[in-house]
Amino acid sequence: MSGKLERTRCRLKAHPLALDASLAAGVLVCMVAGSFVDPHGRNGVTWGVRTPDALALVLMVLGALALVFRRRAPRTVLALTGTVSLVECVVGDPRAPVAMSAVIALFTVAASTDRPTTWRLGLLTMTVLTGASMLFGPLPWYAQENLAIFAWTGIGATAGDAVRSRRAFVQAIRERAERAERTREEEARRRVAEERLRIARDLHDVVAHHIALVNVQAGVAAHVMDKRPDQAKEALAHVREASRSALNELRATVGLLRQSGDPEAPTEPAPGLDRLDELVGTFRSAGLHVEVARADNGTTLPAAVGLAAYRVIQEALTNVQKHAGTEAKAEVSVVRVGPNVEITVLDNGSGEDDASESGGGHGLLGMRERVTALRGTLTTGPRYGGGFRVHAILPVKTRTATPGGTA
Structure with missing residues (x-):
């Protein structure tokens, strides 16, 4: 089940315009359906008692169409949806929920911008729509429809800001983890380079010293081989001793590179x-x-x-x-x-x-x-x-x- 949800989420992220079109269609259905409901009926909420007029239907369609482009131009969409909602509050039936499109647009703006911008646009939207409904609408200023506009616009701005904060938090954690991984890899490469340099330095010291001695003694042996064989033997003995010392130090140096399961290396100080x-x-x-x-x-x-x-x-x-x-x-x-x-x-x-x-x-x-x-x-x-x-x-x-x- 989770695998299907993840695949569906990936498809929707790959086609954001289709997702926004689906959201706009769902909002349009909710607005049209809500316009047929009378919350003040004799038996409570009554369905089908009233029908929206032509202006309300046109405004709802315009508000829903604007939501299709909410990701591309969130502030423009907020301005359009806010305008049609304002028209509905002033000259139309305020019970037609056209303001739902403005709530979705305000949520998108809050989720895609910073917090100061969310506060400014959110307060402006709430003040204009609520004030227009109270001052110019056909219902009394204290009607619950007017208060509902204020509440829903505030909820949209708050929810969008919460989504933006969560995204920023997750992105910060991801960047911190990536930075830590890069730092760990760089530190590992630096230590490997330092160890390689140290081993190369030790090998150079050992080889340069002993090979120089071997070269000198071999030259002496070759020079006095015929005339003074005793001195040549002594020089060759020094060559043998120097080469043995070189091998021992090389073996000790290379032994540092062995793994824990390898044969034990010499432990001379x-x-x-x-x-x-x-x-x-x-x-x-x-x-x-x-x-x-x-x-x-x-x-x-x-x-x-x-x-x-x-x-x-x-x-x-x-x-x-x-x-x-x-x-x-x-x-x-x-x-x-x-x-x-x-x-x-x-x-x-x-x-x-x-x-x-x-x-x-x-x-x-x-x-x-x-x-x-x-x-x-x-x-x-x-x-x-x-x-x-x-x-x-x-x-x-x-x-x-x-x-x-x-x-």
């Missing part, structure tokens, strides 16, 4: 400054001269800050290894300054193949994103007299999300 000596040792074994100075007083850093500091040093030394030249030396310093920890990596390379100065690659971009995510600052650039400088300031205490703020 993220590297931090406690593994700085190990990191520097891999570069020293690759032939890079690195000096380390620490004045952080054994500060225990949060995992995110420690990882960012580790990755900044790793990427900076990798760039020195790749771009600064074979005779380059690097200096790494870790200093606690108030609420921050400062990381500085200097080198005295020639910079002949320094791609970092031209902004190439993703290493500097990845470092900057890591530091900025922790509300720190990163400064990079060439040094006076040659070489390159990377300086990062990281807050020791990271900010957490609060209900009224952001992370």
